Amino acid sequence: MDRKVHDTLLKWKSSSGRALVLEGPRQTGKTFIMKEFSESYHYSVYIDLEENKKLKTVFEQTNDASEIYEKLSYNRIRFDTSSGDPLFIIDGIQSCPRAFSALKPLAVDGRCDMLASVSPPGVEPSEGDFPSPMGYVQMVEMGPTDFEEFLWAMGIGKELTAKIRQWIDTGSEIDVSIGSALTRYFRKFMTVGGMPAAVQKYVDTKDYNEVWVVLASICNIIEKDALRYSDKKDRLKILACLESIPSQLAGENKTFVYKDVGKQAGREEGSTGPPWIGFTGQV
Template sequence: MLKRKIDRHLEEWKENKNHKPLIIKGCRQCGKTSSVLAFAKKYYQYVVYLNFFENPHFQSIFQDSLDIDYLTMMMSALLGDKAIFKPGETIIIFDEIQECPQARTSLKFFKVDGRYDVIGTGSLLGIKGYREMPSSIPVGYETVIEMYPMDFEEFLWANGITDNMIDMLRISLKNETPVVDALHHRLQQLLLQYTVVGGMPDAVQTFVSTKQMDAVLQIQRDIVASYKDDMIKYASNTDKAHIRECFESIPKQLSKENKKFQYSVIKKGSTASRYMGSLQWIEDAGIITRCYNLSIPELPLDGNAIQDVFKVYMCDTGLFISMLEDGTQFDVLNGHLYGYKGAIFENLIADIFHKMGRKLYYYHKDSGLEIDFVMRYHTEAVLVEVKATTGNTKSTKTILNHPEKYHIQQAIKLGQYNVGREGKILTLPTYMAFLLTDY
């Protein structure tokens, strides 16, 4: 069983005596069900499990009444001895809860009743046009947690890197001292492997167990195909084709010199009005994330974001690699991250930052200034340059040399280095990106 960060969130939720029913949302196949079931079996005597996607007839349980005694009676009638209800000892799991809006409405009544803990999971929650029923959301009676595919730290755990080793990295970052060579080289290898494998649990488990990259690639391509199927099945009829076209344009968008998302790249002559909703659908499904250009690289970042100028990255680096041409896996594993005009490397960093819960920002001016990422770090706005090779940092130095104009005092350069410093620029190995938290 793969160790996931959500495990600790679930334990903390249970330890809170006043906890509400829990909703875990995230893209399909990121491990929601596996984590919730493992937690439930570990901490509860009885687990009542309903999957509304696999068993649509379960929705009938909620048609006539949301009284808790009635609901438990109906679940018992349908599930037999798989549904045992004892206060404080039973947990109820509503899997794919977006398929049954009334089940989500019932969470309010489960909270008020208080006898049973309830967790719902959903992969298409809040998607425009999909089972829209705003009144079904029990505002104030549920806690919502976002779950992502496995992040780089979870990937390290799966590959035998211990918390003690990760603590060594934190000390190196804090003291700005080099990482010991053996660990440094091991983590450089694992970063390349993570770039290709990504964080989908099935892909990670297959990689850890077999090291067969063809099997990993097949899993990834199956997941991408299932996402495309979702776009056809669940989007409104007017959006189906546009959503898929928008999604399939992402590799092309990122392979440009200027990686700003352009609707005309989807189809010649296309405009924002035609595809804006399609892009939002894909983002709401947890498949992509946006990185917004800043009018000026200073705090508050969100306040300085230009909402209609952005890049689009895949939320999982492994899925992105699987969408590129055959042979890309081999190139990356051999250290060639500079293909596609740096898109692979940028998407890797976007993956790492996004899974940390960071919003993404960059800075680009027509004058030629270009900063890959700008983030809040230790209460300041900090420039982040990502270099697949030991490239120059002309834009970074230009901004740092004009503090009266840009109000930037520090920058971080991620690349194939060990820890070091060049004046105001902290150089870090790319694998340390996941440690750049704002505290």
């Protein structure tokens, strides 16, 4: 899928000197876009600090770029610089604050273009010998797929969407047939949502039931993250809020009110996953 952030990455590549960090919620396509972008390099290295926890010790032991590369080589991670600067991707950097701090010396070292991702709850750099890398890092927010990106995924060309944007910006009248088509696509977008995996599943299958499976999985991941990153005393409250959001936003006021948490109007007994995911009608 084509994402707008890809253009941002290309501009960064042509004038790099700082590390770039994609910052945003989980399941919004950060890993996918980084790996896709790596294909524009002759050589790239990808590590995931959440999946490969032993690599955290490399960054926890030193903040020196040469030592980091040397220690990574002991873990069978090689960097080929024979044909120019390779790309070094660090995924899940929020799980290792000292790796986030190391982006400064790695960017200054310059033997690799540095690209990383951070997901909530974010990362706070360590103190002392591992200071903040700010000034050497370009932070770029990456969210879910927006409506224009959804149109691209549905096969609507960029030239047409650019014209539509121009018509809207200038307040020009939009042809009735085009307006009707946009309304249909927008209804689909409101049903599928902006999570890239769900959008891709709809593009591939045109089946809302298949989309439901993807969204249910994402909701499950969100719930697990809520348990993983919160204090034990707050976990039930957080899960109750998550469960209450769909029914509250579907109400007349379409707002979230904390005192109404737990009032699951319209939720069937024994159902799994938020009720908005179970929509199977036609749009």
